[in-house]
Amino acid sequence: MNAFADGIASLLDLQVLLGLLLGLALGFLVGAFPGITATMAVALAAGFTLTLEPVQGLAVLLTIYVAANFGDRVPSILVNTPGTPASIATTLDGYPMAKQGKAGLALTVSAIVSAIGILASLVIFAAFAIPIATIARDYFKSPELFALVIFGLTIMISISSKSILKGVLAGVFGLALGTVGVFPATGDQRLTFGSLDLWDGFNFIAVIIGLFGIAELFDQLLTHHASKIKPISSLGRYWPTRAEVKRMGRPLGVSGLVGLIVGLIPAAGGDIAGLIGWDRAKRISKHPEEFGKGSIEGITASDTASSATLGGSLTTTMALGVPGDSVMAVMIGSMIIWGITPGPDLFTSRPDLVVSITGIMLVATILSLGLSLVRMKGMVKLLDVPQHYIWSAILIFCIIGTYATTNSFYTVGTMLVFGVIGVIMKRTGFPAGPVVLGLLLGPLAEENLSRTLSILPTKPFLEVVSPIAIALLALSALSLLLPIIRRARGPKGERGKTLAQSLLDAEVADIDAAKNDTRASASTTPEK
Amino acid sequence: MTETRSETGDEAVVSDTADADIVAQPSRRLEIVAAAVALVFMAVYLVLVLQIDLRRETGAGQIDARSWPTMLGVLGVVIAAWRLVYAFVRPPADRDDLERLQKGGMRRLISTIVLTVVYLALWQVRSIVAFGYNIELFVFITPFFLFALLYVYGARSWKTFVLFPVITTAFIYVLFGMLLRIPL
Numbered sequence: 195m196n197a198f199a200d201g202i203a204s205l206l207d208l209q210v211l212l213g214l215l216l217g218l219a220l221g222f223l224v225g226a227f228p229g230i231t232a233t234m235a236v237a238l239a240a241g242f243t244l245t246l247e248p249v250q251g252l253a254v255l256l257t258i259y260v261a262a263n264f265g266d267r268v269p270s271i272l273v274n275t276p277g278t279p280a281s282i283a284t285t286l287d288g289y290p291m292a293k294q295g296k297a298g299l300a301l302t303v304s305a306i307v308s309a310i311g312i313l314a315s316l317v318i319f320a321a322f323a324i325p326i327a328t329i330a331r332d333y334f335k336s337p338e339l340f341a342l343v344i345f346g347l348t349i350m351i352s353i354s355s356k357s358i359l360k361g362v363l364a365g366v367f368g369l370a371l372g373t374v375g376v377f378p379a380t381g382d383q384r385l386t387f388g389s390l391d392l393w394d395g396f397n398f399i400a401v402i403i404g405l406f407g408i409a410e411l412f413d414q415l416l417t418h419h420a421s422k423i424k425p426i427s428s429l430g431r432y433w434p435t436r437a438e439v440k441r442m443g444r445p446l447g448v449s450g451l452v453g454l455i456v457g458l459i460p461a462a463g464g465d466i467a468g469l470i471g472w473d474r475a476k477r478i479s480k481h482p483e484e485f486g487k488g489s490i491e492g493i494t495a496s497d498t499a500s501s502a503t504l505g506g507s508l509t510t511t512m513a514l515g516v517p518g519d520s521v522m523a524v525m526i527g528s529m530i531i532w533g534i535t536p537g538p539d540l541f542t543s544r545p546d547l548v549v550s551i552t553g554i555m556l557v558a559t560i561l562s563l564g565l566s567l568v569r570m571k572g573m574v575k576l577l578d579v580p581q582h583y584i585w586s587a588i589l590i591f592c593i594i595g596t597y598a599t600t601n602s603f604y605t606v607g608t609m610l611v612f613g614v615i616g617v618i619m620k621r622t623g624f625p626a627g628p629v630v631l632g633l634l635l636g637p638l639a640e641e642n643l644s645r646t647l648s649i650l651p652t653k654p655f656l657e658v659v660s661p662i663a664i665a666l667l668a669l670s671a672l673s674l675l676l677p678i679i680r681r682a683r684g685p686k687g688e689r690g691k692t693l694a695q696s697l698l699d700a701e702v703a704d705i706d707a708a709k710n711d712t713r714a715s716a717s718t719t720p721e722k
Numbered sequence: 723m724t725e726t727r728s729e730t731g732d733e734a735v736v737s738d739t740a741d742a743d744i745v746a747q748p749s750r751r752l753e754i755v756a757a758a759v760a761l762v763f764m765a766v767y768l769v770l771v772l773q774i775d776l777r778r779e780t781g782a783g784q785i786d787a788r789s790w791p792t793m794l795g796v797l798g799v800v801i802a803a804w805r806l807v808y809a810f811v812r813p814p815a816d817r818d819d820l821e822r823l824q825k826g827g828m829r830r831l832i833s834t835i836v837l838t839v840v841y842l843a844l845w846q847v848r849s850i851v852a853f854g855y856n857i858e859l860f861v862f863i864t865p866f867f868l869f870a871l872l873y874v875y876g877a878r879s880w881k882t883f884v885l886f887p888v889i890t891t892a893f894i895y896v897l898f899g900m901l902l903r904i905p906l
Contacts, residue, residue: 245902291868354817359805365758366798370767375790382787384774415830415875417821419744582875583886589834593842594894598904603846610838617831621746622756623815640790648784 201549204249205557209216213243213250214554217257218561225265225277225583226257226577232262232278233520234407234588240399240528241595248532249550256551259521260312260558263464263501264566264617267304269577271297271493280464280500283472287485287492294488298429299438305566307446307494308501312559314450315399315457319512320552322720323541327513330538336645337659341666343639346460346516347631348670353462354625358678364624368632369639371396378637380645399599400608401633405626406520407592409616410584410607416617418581432567438490445475448721449499456499457506463519464500471499508551512536515638531599561675746822748814757809761802768795833874841867860899860906864891 204210217239224235225708235258266277284304291300323417334342347365355361373377374385386392434442449471456467477486485492503682507518515537517523526536534540534547541548596609616626649658771791841847844863849856865887872882898904 212820237858242902312771331749357802357805359808362801363798363805366794366801367760370764370791370794370798373771373794379784380777380780380787382777384791412831412834413821415834416823416827418827418830419821419824464729557778580877582872582877582882585875586871586886586888589838589871590864590868590890590894594898594904594906598898598902601905603842605855606871610835610842614835621820623817623820624756627734642786642791644785647857 198549200546202553204546204550205253205553207250209246209250210253210554213246213253214257214557214561217254217558218261218565218635220254221258221261221562222265222565223264225262225281226268227277227579230278230584230588231406231410232259232266233402233524233566234281234410235262236521236528237399237402237406237524238591238595240524240531241403241598243528244399244531244599248529249535249547249554251528251532252551253554255525256554257558257561259525260504260555261562261565263312263504264308264562267308267497268301271300271304273577280468280503281497282465283468283496283500284493286472286496287487288496290488291490291493291563295428295430295467296366296488298432298641299434299490301429302432302491302567303434303438303442303490303633304497305563307442308566309559309563310446311450311453311498311501312555313506315454315502315508316552316555316559317505318454318457319505319509319555320548322511323513323548324545326509327541329591330514331542333537333660335660336642336649337663338666340447340639340646341670342514342516343635343642345666345670345673346514347628347635348673349460349462350517350631351625352673352677353466354627356623358674360624364619364626365628365632367627368634369636371401371629371633371642372636373640378641391602395598396633397596397605397608398633399531400596400605401598401612402524402527402630404609404612405616405619405630406524406587408613409620409626411592412613412617413620415585416621434490441491442494444478444508445471445495446498448478449475449495450502452518453463453499454506454642457503457518458510459506459511460510460516460518463502463507463521464503467503468496468500470503471720473497475529492692504555508555512547512551513541514538515540515635517631517634520627520630523627523634526634544641576637727878744821746817746820748816750809753809753814754806757802757806760804761799764795764798764802768792768799771795830874834871835869837867837874858906861891861895864894 217419220235220239221232224230224232234668236255240259243254243336262278263280265280267284267288269277270284271292274285274289276285288300288304291297328452347369351359351361355364372395374392376382376386377384377395383393394580395649406447430470447486452471452474453464453467456462456470458701472485472495475491476482479491481491483490501520507522510516510518511522511526515526515535517526532543549562592609595605597603599605619626629705646658646695765894771788772795774788774791775904778787808858841863845860847859849858851857868890871882872886877883895906
């Protein structure tokens with residue numbers, strides 16, 4: 195059988211179908227509850243899926259990833275609160291539309307363009323994953339792989355950190371965590387303190403559930419306050435008119451392209467793409483003054499761009515082994531436990547997986563779109579679920595999910611400790627993403643650095659370290675230095691911005707203006 | 723628009739009143755403490771990795787079990803020290819992406835951690851023999867744990883206190899204990 199037939203055959207399994215349905219339900223729920231991110235949900239589900247076959251597990255995790263991308267638009271539109279960071283830009287026009295009595299229309303448009311964005315990005319994945327992996331396999335030896343890890347880590351640091359120094363410290367902390375355990379090359383024990391539990395290092399699933407799940411929960415416990423905004427329950431009409439469909443065309447094309455490009459950048463996710471896509475669409479619109487005030491073009495642009503990142507993100511994750519976003523970092527951890535290591539060798543040795551993953555994403559997108567179009571009334575009720583249920587459920591499922599990975603209370607303790615560390619990091623402005631990436635990729639970096647250094651004395655430098663490795667290292671240095679230089683040269687207000695923010699001053703200014711408009715109208719318009 | 727003072731009192735922050743109630747304020751003290759803790763952590767890490775016992779020497783050009791951690795330790799100490807100096811001499815970064823701590827928030831957090839530690843300590847006992855039966859503790863302590871959490875989080879309805887813990891525990895037991903055969 196060829197790869198295509200193998201890939202399709204692995205999907206024809208009842209457990210894969212059940213996984214899809216489970217992922218669909220979980221993804222929608224986590225998306226709809228503000229504060230529960232897709233990363234948290236995938237991290238949590240990773241504990242449940244360890245005993246499954248890889249394709250069955252991927253069906254659950256990838257469907258959560260896709261469905262959360264639909265569910266998170268609901269609170270953005272109805273309560274002006276993003277369900278996950280990827281739907282931040284949705285609030286700019288979604289909530290004003292809802293206040294104008296067009297919530298149903300906003301939800302429908304959002305669901306349709308999200309589906310189009312994901313499907314377009316899947317074409318990128320299906321077409322480019324194997325060629326990128328093949329190029330990487332042929333040209334990426336130890337020095338290039340080391341440089342690639344450093345590149346992925348520095349991009350994550352520069353995108354996720356307001357302070358580069360804090361981001362680098364978080365990355366070093368993650369890499370340092372990755373050194374705990376037995377050093378494979380010599381069998382020496384490092385920082386195990388005589389504990390057998392530490393021989394294999396920190397349990398990755400426990401760390402990510404702690405940093406992304408428990409820490410997020412703890413932060414909500416610390417900061418929760420009663421919201422003054424009531425969900426908008428009057429949905430109005432659902433379907434766009436022909437004229438509205440016509441207006442959606444240009445923003446769909448422009449922002450879709452933005453999303454596809456941003457998705458291919460390691461660590462850049464739907465939140466950044468949504469904001470850039472929204473701004474680009476505003477610039478080419480015939481009605482830019484409507485943006486931020488309930489523009490159908492605005493919601494089309496933000497949701498197409500943020501959704502179109504999924505395929506690109508998947509491509510860099512699976513083909514290069516460098517996570518496209520934080521959800522993908524968690525996904526890599528789960529895949530490694532299943533015995534699959536994302537990276538250049540994966541798709542060249544298992545091309546059927548490209549077909550399986552594309553198939554899962556395709557079915558998940560279609561199911562999510564269908565559910566999005568029929569569930570709207572019910573979703574409004576979900577937004578009223580009291581926090582005490584959500585918090586209690588998250589905590590108990592984090593505990594049980596983590597325990598299930600090893601059947602050990604030590605693992606649960608690790609999760610709890612990293613939850614505390616995570617909330618402290620969050621409150622003090624240290625990003626969690628670089629920690630996870632450092633822990634995940636640290637052993638790979640050390641192994642490839644070791645190989646490179648052992649080859650270096652035997653051959654000329656430029657014969658060992660190729661221009662690809664030098665370029666990646668130069669880009670890594672640039673990604674860290676650029677924000678520092680811009681901040682040093684810029685006005686005082688420039689400090690404390692991420693790379694994306696510092697590069698996108700104009701976009702940020704536009705978006706701030708739109709947010710202020712929304713806030714002003716929210717404070718002056720009485721709730722229905 | 724109103725003017726509010728930051729925690730340290732060293733910087734005037736102009737902000738919208740509604741936002742000031744929600745958004746965390748910049749704090750120099752917090753920045754200094756965070757950088758100092760990072761410096762201590764990285765210094766301790768560096769000291770510990772320098773004491774790693776090597777079972778055998780590595781060949782020329784190869785790195786041993788200490789090399790990579792030592793590089794990380796040195797880098798971490800340098801960056802953390804740089805960050806500490808930065809925290810002293812530069813104004814604290816804004817924290818407008820974070821919400822301010824709310825009244826009762828710390829109580830909720832500490833109660834949750836204490837309850838979780840107690841729950842895990844009890845669960846580790848696994849089972850007890852009573853009245854001639856081997857009783858699995860999980861199914862008894864989990865509803866009480868959930869009940870306590872709900873109480874801490876502000877629930878007061880008896881239906882919530884009874885139905886949610888019982889249904890959730892039953893769901894977990896069936897899914898994990900019976901279907902996935904996880905020894906609870």
